[in-house]
Amino acid sequence: MNKELDRGFTLIEVLAALALFGFLMAGLMSVFWCGFYGYEKEVNQSELQYDVRQARYRIIDDFRQSRTFVIKDKDRKEVTGNSEGVRLYLVKDSEEIEFYVYNNQLYRAILSSHTVHPVASNISAITFASPGAGLLELNITAALAGHELKTGTTCRKRID
Numbered sequence: 001m002n003k004e005l006d007r008g009f010t011l012i013e014v015l016a017a018l019a020l021f022g023f024l025m026a027g028l029m030s031v032f033w034c035g036f037y038g039y040e041k042e043v044n045q046s047e048l049q050y051d052v053r054q055a056r057y058r059i060i061d062d063f064r065q066s067r068t069f070v071i072k073d074k075d076r077k078e079v080t081g082n083s084e085g086v087r088l089y090l091v092k093d094s095e096e097i098e099f100y101v102y103n104n105q106l107y108r109a110i111l112s113s114h115t116v117h118p119v120a121s122n123i124s125a126i127t128f129a130s131p132g133a134g135l136l137e138l139n140i141t142a143a144l145a146g147h148e149l150k151t152g153t154t155c156r157k158r159i160d
Helices: 011-065
Strands: 068-072 087-091 096-102 105-110 115-121 123-129 135-144 147-156
Touching: 011 087, 011 096, 011 105, 011 115, 011 123, 011 135, 011 147, 096 123, 105 123
Parallel strands: none
Antiparallel strands: 068 087, 087 096, 096 105, 105 115, 123 135, 135 147
16 A cells, blocks of 8 residues: 555545535624624614613703793694694793704704704604693604614603
């Protein structure tokens, strides 16, 4: 027998090793991609929760400090009864404030000084309603990368 020919691997052994390595790498890559997509989903969900929390906090804080409020529709006509509107006008001591959504961004406009500040991003829709005297019902929808978060709350004005 020739000892020089017995030192290497046969073609079948190399192909079997490559096939085993390919299956192992395919399994590892699927675990990696599942982890990556899960991480991305959690990051998006966390960002949406943060944006909704910021929007809700700012609106409720201003609402509780206001003297009066008016809910208006997209054409800036006053909404009466339990109907929903998309703009909220607040009158504080020396300020008139408007909240509205434009291009997936919630804005807070101070009408007396003509300044507009972004409050929260990824806000796709917001509705306001007044189910009773001094009550504000607030529904916020946020969307990012195919994920959507909806939340609603009702708050009462502070007693003066």
